[in-house]
Amino acid sequence: xxxxxxxxxxxxxxxxxxxxxxxxxxxxxxxxxxxxxxxxxxxxxxxxxxxxxxxxxxxxxxxxxxxxxxxxxxxxxxxxxxxxxxxxxxxxxxxxxxxxxxxxxxxxxxxxxxxxxxxxxxxxxxxxxxxxxxxxxxxxxxxxxxxxxxxxxxxxxxxxxxxxxxxxxxxxxxxxxxxxxxxxxxxxxxxxxxxxxxxxxxxxxxxxxxxxxxxxxxxxxxxxx
Amino acid sequence: xxxxxxxxxxxxxxxxxxxxxxxxxxxxxxxxxxxxxxxxxxxxxxxxxxxxxxxxxxxxxxxxxxxxxxxxxxxxxxxxxxxxxxxxxxxxxxxxxxxxxxxxxxxxxxxxxxxxxxxxxxxxxxxxxxxxxxxxxxxxxxxxxxxxxxxxxxxxxxxxxxxxxxxxxxxxxxxxxxxxxxxxxxxxxxxxxxxxxxxxxxxxxxxxxxxxxxxxxxxxxxxxxxxxxxxxxxxxxxxxxxxxxxxxxxxxxxxxxxxxxxxxxxxxxxxxxxxxxxxxxxxxxxxxxxxxxxxxxxxxxxxxxxxxxxxxxxxxxxxxxxxxxxxxxxxxxxxxxxxxxxxxxxxxxxxxxxxxxxxxxxxxxxxxxxxxxxxxxxxxxxxxxxxxxxxxxxxxxxxxxxxxxxxxxxxx
Numbered sequence: 001x002x003x004x005x006x007x008x009x010x011x012x013x014x015x016x017x018x019x020x021x022x023x024x025x026x027x028x029x030x031x032x033x034x035x036x037x038x039x040x041x042x043x044x045x046x047x048x049x050x051x052x053x054x055x056x057x058x059x060x061x062x063x064x065x066x067x068x069x070x071x072x073x074x075x076x077x078x079x080x081x082x083x084x085x086x087x088x089x090x091x092x093x094x095x096x097x098x099x100x101x102x103x104x105x106x107x108x109x110x111x112x113x114x115x116x117x118x119x120x121x122x123x124x125x126x127x128x129x130x131x132x133x134x135x136x137x138x139x140x141x142x143x144x145x146x147x148x149x150x151x152x153x154x155x156x157x158x159x160x161x162x163x164x165x166x167x168x169x170x171x172x173x174x175x176x177x178x179x180x181x182x183x184x185x186x187x188x189x190x191x192x193x194x195x196x197x198x199x200x201x202x203x204x205x206x207x208x209x210x211x212x213x214x215x216x217x218x219x220x221x222x223x224x225x
Numbered sequence: 226x227x228x229x230x231x232x233x234x235x236x237x238x239x240x241x242x243x244x245x246x247x248x249x250x251x252x253x254x255x256x257x258x259x260x261x262x263x264x265x266x267x268x269x270x271x272x273x274x275x276x277x278x279x280x281x282x283x284x285x286x287x288x289x290x291x292x293x294x295x296x297x298x299x300x301x302x303x304x305x306x307x308x309x310x311x312x313x314x315x316x317x318x319x320x321x322x323x324x325x326x327x328x329x330x331x332x333x334x335x336x337x338x339x340x341x342x343x344x345x346x347x348x349x350x351x352x353x354x355x356x357x358x359x360x361x362x363x364x365x366x367x368x369x370x371x372x373x374x375x376x377x378x379x380x381x382x383x384x385x386x387x388x389x390x391x392x393x394x395x396x397x398x399x400x401x402x403x404x405x406x407x408x409x410x411x412x413x414x415x416x417x418x419x420x421x422x423x424x425x426x427x428x429x430x431x432x433x434x435x436x437x438x439x440x441x442x443x444x445x446x447x448x449x450x451x452x453x454x455x456x457x458x459x460x461x462x463x464x465x466x467x468x469x470x471x472x473x474x475x476x477x478x479x480x481x482x483x484x485x486x487x488x489x490x491x492x493x494x495x496x497x498x499x500x501x502x503x504x505x506x507x508x509x510x511x512x513x514x515x516x517x518x519x520x521x522x523x524x525x526x527x528x529x530x531x532x533x534x535x536x537x538x539x540x541x542x543x544x545x546x547x548x549x550x551x552x553x554x555x556x557x558x559x560x561x562x563x564x565x566x567x568x569x570x571x572x573x574x575x576x577x578x579x580x581x582x583x584x585x586x587x588x589x590x591x592x593x594x595x596x597x598x599x600x601x602x603x604x605x606x607x608x609x610x611x612x613x614x615x616x617x618x619x620x621x622x623x624x625x626x627x628x629x630x631x632x633x634x635x636x637x
Contacts, residue, residue, distance in 0.1 A: 045635050054549060055631040075553055082551025089634065093546040097238035102226055107550045109226035118226055158551075166634075 001030040001193050002051055002162060007060035009046055009216075020046040021057065022216035028195055030161075033188035035207030036197045036218070043216045044197035045166055051195060052085050052164045053077045064162070082111055086160030088184075088196075090167035092151040094139040100126055100150045101135040107157040125153040129183075145176045152183055163187060165196040169203050181206045228556075232564045235540075242532060247572050249528035250614060253521040254576020254606045255583060260514055262584035262599050263591060270594040281476070283494040284308065284467040284484065291494055294466055297328045297339045297442050303463035304491050306451070309344070312467075317483045319475020324468040327451055329458050331425055338411055339446045340425060342454030342464075345400040405430040406448040409438040423447065426457045471495075522609070525572075526617035533565060533621035537628075544625055545633030554626040561625050565618035566611060573610030577603045 009021040020043040028034050038044050049055045051062060053069045062069045064084065069077060081087075094103050104122035105115075113121070126132055129149040139147050148171075155163065165184060169177035181203060188194050188208065196207060204210050212219045236243055283294055286302035293299050309325045327342040400406070405425070407417050412435040417423060421432045430449065438444055455462060471480050476495065484493045537544070544557055581598045588596025 046631075049631045049634065052549070054634070078548075078551050078553045080551075081549060085551075087549050089546075089549075093542060093549075093634075095543050095546070097234050098231075102234070105226040106547070109231070110547070110551050110556065115227060115230075154550075 001028055001032075001065065002195070003027040003063040004047075004051060005061045005063065007047075007050055007057040007062060009043070009050060009055060010058045019216050021050065023060070024213075024216070024218050025060075026211065026218055028193060030193055031188070031191050033185065033194040033208040034196070034211060035204035035209070036195065036211045036213050037199065037201055037204035038197075038213035040199055042213050044199070044213055047213060048164050048166050048195065048197045052087060053081055082107065083158055084161050086155035086158070086163045088152065088155050088163060088165035088168045090170040092139070092147050092171075094147055094150055094154075096139055099136045099138055100131060100142065100146075100153075103139070103150055104153045104157055107154060111158055121157065122153070125156060126150070129153050144172065145179070148172060148176060148180060152180075156187075160192070162193045162195070165194065167198055168196060169198065169200065177203065228560055228563055232560060232567060236564065236567070239536070239539075242535070243568070246525075246529045246532035247568060247575075250525040250569065250572035250610050251575040251579065253525035253613075254573050254610050255579040256521050257514075257518055257609070258577050258580025258602055258606050259583040259587070260517055261602060262581060263588045263594075263596055264514055265599060266588060266594045266596045281496050282469040282471040282481070282484070283496065284312075284469060284488065285492045285494060286465055287490055287492050289465065289492065291496075295442065297341070297446065298330075299328060299465040303327070303460065303465050306455075306462040306464050308464070308467060308488055308491060311487055312469075312484070315483075315487050317480060317487065319472035319478070319480045321470040321472050322468075325451060325464040326466045326468065327454050327458075327460060327464045328446075328466070329454060329460075331447070333411070333415055333423065333425070333447075336414065339442070340454055340457075341446050341448050342451035343400070343448050344451045346398050400433065400448070400450045401431075402450055402453050403428070403430055404433040404449070406434045406436055407432055408436050408444040408446045408448075410444040411447055412436075425449070428457070522613050525610075526613050529565065529568065529614050529617040530621060533561065533618045534624070536564075537561065537621045537625040540625075541628060541633050542636075544628050545630040548628070548630035549634060557628075558622050558626045561618060561622040562615060565614045565622070569611035569614030570607055572614065573607035574603070576610060577606035580606070 004024055004026050006023045006025055007021055008019070008023050011018045011020055024047060026034075036044055036047060046055060050057050053062075053064075053072075056070055061071075064080065069080065072080065095106065098106070101119065101122050104125055105118040108118040108121055109115075123132070123135060126135060126149075129152060131146060131149055131153070134142060134146060134150075137146075139150070142150065163184070168180050168184065172180060177200075184194050184196060185206065194207070196204075197213075198204050283291065284304075285291075285294060286299070286304040289299055289302040293302060306325060309323055312320060312323060325344055329340050329342075331338055331340045405423055407423070411417065412432075415423070417432050417435065419432055419434055423430045423432055425447070436443070436448075451464065454460070481493055481495055484491075547557060548554075581602075584596050585598060588594065
């Protein structure tokens, strides 16, 4: 489904150039659950955001469903993120002044659904994650676990075929982290492709296939590293 | 969720920050509306006062001088009456009033008196071409209404016996072939009253009215219909002066040049003191308003730009999330532009209301004239605030749309 071909990403800093990704190549098939593990600062988030059409690589190409994503126009790339990709952020990134329902409505609003359709679908999704009674609560009025579920409901709003999860358990206690992984596994079982980056080898182990990223290079399965 | 709802929710969330820029733009518009409303009515009052001074442009035959005009002694200097028609049917703007005159010396009971022929208003009305003459009588704002025809004030005031009408209404509506109006000197010298008969060149004329004293040569005049005077003196269709009230602004914008081009055989004279006073009064008011406007709008714009910049910075994470969720840069821009537009429209409306209340309340004390609300300013106030707000937000919005979502999301 998604294929990265020799992607290199360099950042220019005042004190010189930093190589975040060094000719990374990987391929994730449709319906796979892949984890990419590695220590902090090894380029995991950069890799994930590159796969998600958000960071233009210095070299190399990323193919999604056979299309080179960085050859797409800005609008086409936005449409791809809207309809095909769902991000799970470590810090949830909920909009603080919107209620749980409105936060989940956001992707539906961006895809042009009517407010009634948005409310129906967002309500249904929140119901599904057990927050049917918290629709009008703002993020600050919700527990961390509830916020995490609102964020997940928002990720799933437009039924993405590819989920890119950036340290999805990084801010959660062990019980909530397990719960998050359960959700991702469930989605994987429903046929959704999941790519998760984590620094936690235990969480990485729950994926179907594990890769290890070190100094900007993918070094093969975590287990064999 | 709609863009509008999203913007409203955000506005409600950060009310305290919003208040400063809302107040800045509303205050700016308040001052502009208040100054404009007061100066509008004050300019009108000044224009009314100044117009009492009489004609400010004279059109005379080529060889005649202003002295000829003031002494009413034109000798043989005449010009065609058709000049009046030429002016009314031309595209010249700012011609507020036209009063053609033909003055001849006569004697009444052996004493010299001036007989001046004038065109009453109904003569202007009777010519469809003059009525439809586009622009000629269109009086720019601040100059008052247009009343074609001989103005009684140029003759020394309104008819005796009637209450003093507003200057603009002081027009000789009608004057019959066998009727005359007499100046105060003439009336007292010959004991003339309304209804009396005055013989002129062997014909009898009924005194239609006696004009109040003006202290000018007009007091020693007898006024009859222009065509009657032309007939009595076998002059043909000629006049020896056309008095004109040119609108103050238009005089400086080429009205005189236009008249000179239109009537190359005539002499166009500006009565400088009158025109200059009108001109400088209006210019002063305009400059005053303009300087105010620019400073106040700049302050409002800077406040809005500052607020929007801070807002964009504060909402970096939200913008990054929206872009990651699939929002286009155009969508992000529209959210911020809608916000600034809302700020502009509400600020403009609030400013209009406050400015109008201020002008109506303070106008009589500050400008010494009664001030009424000017509804037409509401649209301008909103439009101005909208334009300022949107322009001031352009840079912050561009910054928001150019934010790199990856950079923001990596910040965590």
